Amino acid sequence: MTPSIPRVLTIAGTDPTGGAGLQADIKSITAAGGYALAVTTALVSQNTNGVTSVDLPDAATITAQLHAVSDDVEIDAVKIGMVSSAEYIAVISAWLDEVKPPIVVIDPVMVATSGDRLLDQEAESALFDLLTRATMITPNTLELEVLADREPRSLTTYSEARDAAQEVAQKLSTTVVLKGGHLSDDPLINALVTADGEVAQSRTPRLVTTNTHGTGCSMSSALATKLAGGSAPADALDWVTRWLHEALTFAPDLQVGSGNGPIDHGHRARRLERAASAVPWDDQAQSIPTLLSPGDAHGITEADTSSVIGAAGPWTQMLWNLGAPVLDEIWRLPFITALRDGTLDEWDFTAYQRQDAMYLDIYSSALAQLAVRAEDVTEKVHWASDAALTIEVEQSLHRDWLSQHSGEHLTDAVTMPKSPITAGYTDFLLARTATDNYVVGAAAVLPCYWLYAEIGFKLIEFNHPNHPFKAWLSMYGDDEFTKSTRRAISIVERQMDEAGPADRKRAARAFMGAAIWEREFFDQTSRMR
Numbered sequence: 001m002t003p004s005i006p007r008v009l010t011i012a013g014t015d016p017t018g019g020a021g022l023q024a025d026i027k028s029i030t031a032a033g034g035y036a037l038a039v040t041t042a043l044v045s046q047n048t049n050g051v052t053s054v055d056l057p058d059a060a061t062i063t064a065q066l067h068a069v070s071d072d073v074e075i076d077a078v079k080i081g082m083v084s085s086a087e088y089i090a091v092i093s094a095w096l097d098e099v100k101p102p103i104v105v106i107d108p109v110m111v112a113t114s115g116d117r118l119l120d121q122e123a124e125s126a127l128f129d130l131l132t133r134a135t136m137i138t139p140n141t142l143e144l145e146v147l148a149d150r151e152p153r154s155l156t157t158y159s160e161a162r163d164a165a166q167e168v169a170q171k172l173s174t175t176v177v178l179k180g181g182h183l184s185d186d187p188l189i190n191a192l193v194t195a196d197g198e199v200a201q202s203r204t205p206r207l208v209t210t211n212t213h214g215t216g217c218s219m220s221s222a223l224a225t226k227l228a229g230g231s232a233p234a235d236a237l238d239w240v241t242r243w244l245h246e247a248l249t250f251a252p253d254l255q256v257g258s259g260n261g262p263i264d265h266g267h268r269a270r271r272l273e274r275a276a277s278a279v280p281w282d283d284q285a286q287s288i289p290t291l292l293s294p295g296d297a298h299g300i301t302e303a304d305t306s307s308v309i310g311a312a313g314p315w316t317q318m319l320w321n322l323g324a325p326v327l328d329e330i331w332r333l334p335f336i337t338a339l340r341d342g343t344l345d346e347w348d349f350t351a352y353q354r355q356d357a358m359y360l361d362i363y364s365s366a367l368a369q370l371a372v373r374a375e376d377v378t379e380k381v382h383w384a385s386d387a388a389l390t391i392e393v394e395q396s397l398h399r400d401w402l403s404q405h406s407g408e409h410l411t412d413a414v415t416m417p418k419s420p421i422t423a424g425y426t427d428f429l430l431a432r433t434a435t436d437n438y439v440v441g442a443a444a445v446l447p448c449y450w451l452y453a454e455i456g457f458k459l460i461e462f463n464h465p466n467h468p469f470k471a472w473l474s475m476y477g478d479d480e481f482t483k484s485t486r487r488a489i490s491i492v493e494r495q496m497d498e499a500g501p502a503d504r505k506r507a508a509r510a511f512m513g514a515a516i517w518e519r520e521f522f523d524q525t526s527r528m529r
Helices: 021-031 059-070 086-099 121-131 141-147 158-172 215-228 233-249 267-276 294-299 314-331 334-341 346-373 377-404 408-414 420-435 438-460 470-475 479-498 501-527
Strands: 007-013 035-047 050-055 077-080 104-106 175-178 188-194 197-204
Touching: 007 021, 007 215, 021 035, 021 215, 035 059, 059 086, 077 215, 086 121, 104 215, 121 141, 141 158, 158 175, 158 188, 158 197, 175 215, 188 233, 197 233, 215 233, 233 267, 267 501, 314 334, 314 438, 314 479, 314 501, 334 346, 334 438, 334 501, 346 377, 346 408, 346 420, 346 438, 346 501, 377 479, 420 438, 420 501, 438 470, 438 479, 438 501, 479 501
Parallel strands: 007 035, 007 077, 077 104
Antiparallel strands: 035 050, 175 188, 188 197
């Protein structure tokens, strides 16, 4: 039976600065949802600038550690990192043969970044034998060259490395995790390669960063954990690739060390913790002035983030100033950045389409509510026509995507019920448009126009003929939607100008609430897997 919390043993050396070795393994196992156990093979004095000394225990100490763990704890997976001698490898091999852990992931640390070999001939031969016991191995490009008997620095492209990985998989009867970090391809491709060839790929944008210390240790430990937790190999690779990309992206914020710094193992966990927090959202609308008269808004300065469409007057400029920080947050979301770069997983986009289709059903009802409540005929026509277009045009686009992308790997995305975020957002819009004052309801739907349009204008700049989502990006910046957004902004400006202070404040709060729901809606697929 698959354990709810996999127990994963790492066998490796130490890093007192926490970026590599046992310390990185423990963080990675925890981040991937496991419980970490650790056996120390070396006490390494190192930091982000390099290694200063290594103290090695005798083989008997390693044997004692291994049995201390396995005599007491059922082990679901083992990750093996650097082992420096044939004697150590013999001890570990004997223990593996005795305990027979169901999953063994080996990071074959054999070659330094400089290209220098780290093991003597006897140890290398022993390591080759150890690798035949692995479920997966995770060599970097330099190590793959050694294992495949290729010339140093000869593997530069994905196709070259894939062929070498298949040879190694055949020779060792294992699965090779092909890591694209040292290759030239962009986007970066990680893959699973067996004796029969490539079985799975995971793509991610290539990052230029010096914060790569411990990346190999972290990847292998996280893979072992996801496999032990019951993930299919392809799903495990995809999760680890996403997690590592996020850990690398935000690594500079750690400010650890003066050399090649560590990755941020905990960024995803902290992001999800913030997303799950029940603390009320920041009520930025509380900073709105008393707004006793229209003249009160004229002293409000423009936000740092400019609007492509532009405000219709001081009141909507005030709303833009309030919402601009949320727009910046949306632009930095993993979903949006991957959509922009063309690296968004098909599952994520399909899940987004599914949720958006359900959202639009209710959104059109909210617009219809505004049409009923509007007193001005032109405003009635605006809301009613947009409600109809939402059903006729946008919904048909979503239905087309969902009907054409229904493979087995997308089934759960296509059939997914309404998420808590989609339900919360649509309930919010219905409540504001059906039960609150008209100006409040109009302000509540405005981010659905304005922020969405602004994100679209930014995304369309990244479109190109080979973009995997070019058809969708081409729809952004649509003239009719831009005109409709301008009309919605003008309506809200006029209604706020005529409203009293209390209604203006409620309208501003409704606008901010919807802006935050927009952020949550875009972000939700990055929380689903």
